[in-house]
Each structure stands twice: as C-alpha cells, then as structure tokens.
Amino acid sequence: MDTPMGLRERKKDETRRLLARVALDLFEERGFDNVSVAEIADAAGVSKKTVFNYFEVKEDLVLGSGKHHIEEPAAVVRQRPVGQTPHGAIRDYLLTALAERQPMTGLSGRPHVLRIGRLVHTTPALAVRNMQYQDQSQHLLAKALVDEGASDLSAQLIAAQIHSAQQVLLAENTRRVMAGEHPDDIYPDAVTATQHAFRWLERGLGDVLRREQ
Template sequence: MNEPLGLRERKKDATRRLLALTAIDLFEERGFDAVSVAEVAETAGVSKKTVFNYFAVKEDLVLGFGKHHIAEPAAVVRGRAPGTTPLEAVRDHLLTALAERQPMAGLSDDPLVLRIRRLVESSPALAVREMHYQEQSRELLARALIEEGASELSARLIAAQLLSVRHVLAGENFRRLSAGATPEELYPEAVANTEHAFAWLRRGFGDLLRRPEEAEEPGKG
C-alpha cells in the first residue's frame, strides 16, 4: 500500500531539514566555499544525487528555508483589500511580520535564523545568490503591478523601491539583534522605522494604483 501523502511529505521535509542542518554545520566549521555537496551528502549519509533532488544549487542548502518568501510581495499586492494601494499592502504585511517576529522582517532571534544570516554575510557566493532571489521577487512584484495597469518602467521602479526599503529595514533590525538587542526591545523602534520609511515613499507614490472600494449592492445603504 502507498504511504499517506501526509507521511511522505513529512519524511521529505525531515530529509530536507537534515541535509540543510548538516550543511550549515559544515559551512560554519570550514566555510561555505571549502565544503562540497559531496561532503554534505557523505556526512548526512545520502548520495550526492539525493542532495540535488532536494536542493537545486548548493546555496539553497542555506537559503532554502526562506525561498517561499520570493513570491510573497506579489501575492500580497494581488490579494490586498479594496481601497488600498500596493504600498499600503506591503507596509501592512511588513508590520504584521514584525509583530509576529518573522525572520523576513529581521526581528527573529531564532538561533537557526541568526546562524543563516551570519553565513550569508560571511560568504560572497551566498550573498550573490540571495541577491538573485531578491531580483526574482522584484520581477514577480513588477508583473503584479503591470497586471493592474502600471507601465513596465513604473512597475519596475515601484517594485525596486518597495523591496529595497523592506530589505534595508530588515537588515537594520538584524544588525541591532546581532549587537545584543532583543526583539522585544527593538520592536517599537522597528515599527517606527517602518512607518517612517513608508511615509517617505508615500510622498512620491501618492494614491498610485489604489484599488477601488467595493461597490455597494443594490438596495443597501
């Protein structure tokens, strides 16, 4: 009999996590460039092919934990409520991430998150790959904006500014955490910084691409 889908997926997730944690241990010990995928596989007790079945490139052994965030900004803009702009949707999403101490907001002190961030900052190859994923995120966000009527140039400019601000804010939060502050200590300032940064953007964006309010149903109001 076939295993239930849920069990198979849990086994895959467990293997994926084992490979990633094994790799992170090795990368911390010897450096990202000094460790091969074959060595990760041998240490984890699997074949090199198995590693690549789970991770398309070596860098994903570190960055794979956050790859689901690549499409997130575009999804946030597409799913925003009537009466809101893309800027407001991205800002509100970031404020929620701060309140929930999500890693993407730079306000998580989860030990694994901190280990990953330090590896990325210490490895040019990881930093370049992360930039590649950020570019993918900008492209997806730009497409979502084009769907709503923005020109291609405007969409790329808007996406670049929104995600650059988000990236800078998260980086500042992580820098402060690394210096010894706690998420609870940083949270009020992180919220204030986010509001400040998006207020600056609002001066330039105005009501650009504000989604119309939903029309009232006949007989109501």
C-alpha cells in the same frame, strides 16, 4: 490517521531539514567554500543526487528555507483589499511580519536564524545567491503591478522603491540583532521605522493603483 501522501511529504520534509542542518554544521566548522555537496551527502547518509533533488544549488542548503518569501510581496499586492494601494498593502504585511518576529524582517532572535545570518554575512557566494532571490522578488512584484494596470516602466520604478525600502529596514533590524540586542527591544523602533519609510513612499506614490473594486 496520516494518509500515504501525508507520510511521504513528512518524510521529504524531514530529509530536507536533515540536509540543511548537516550542511550548516559543516559550513560553520570548515567554511562554505571548503565543503563539497558530496561531503554533505555522505555526512547525511544519502547520495549526492538526493541532495540536488531537494536543493537546486549548494547555496540553497543555507538559504532555501526562505525561498517562499520571494513571491510574497507580489501575492500581497494581488490579494490586497478594496481601497488599499500596493505600497499600503506591503506596509501592513511588513508590520504583521514584525509582530510575528518573522526572519525575513531581520527581527528574529532564533539561534538557527542567527547562525544563517552570520554565515551569509561572511560568505560572498551566499550573499550573491541571496541577492538573486531579492532580484526575483522585485521582478515578480513589478509583474504584479503591470497586471494591476501600471505601465512596465512605472511598475519597475514602484517595485524598486518598495523593495529598496524593505531592504533598508531589513538591514537595520539585522544589524541590531547581530549586535546582540533583543528583538523585543528593537520592535518598537522597527515599527516606527517601517511606518516612516512607507510615509515617504506614500508622499511620492500617493494613490497610485489604489484598488477600486
């Protein structure tokens, strides 16, 4: 039997999903810049204040479902096993995400994910907000590397290289999916490209910050 807290959390999740769904429909119909938060609230049957209780800014109505990925690279580094380098740990994390067809790899053919991708691609404000997310993720990764013993400069350089590789891989997968290729057909190439990219990183980074214990 659900606890009261469980019921509250489920209700909040349902409201969050409703708002995102209504917003996406309106944005596709009329354009992101032509729809106000007040109009979204009205269409969803809630107040404007309620919308901002769930989403910090208007752009997060589209991008908010992916915010949890911001902290993942840093978490992967912190939780990597003995004998593993940061870049090796993130390589394995990306390979797992590819196998699971996670949207953050660009290798998802789910209609909802494709709708968001098309909207982001054609809406400058969403592209800017998405870039802010990426900058945050890179910053958190660099901080994790500092905590692991890297100097601030080294951490920033390593994080930038890892993050850039990830973005290049994401862009290529996204391009092919948006062009109509099936994710399952792309998957072998995506795995090969990921392994290739991280071999290049390994040549430069070597054993840096390999976990000893």
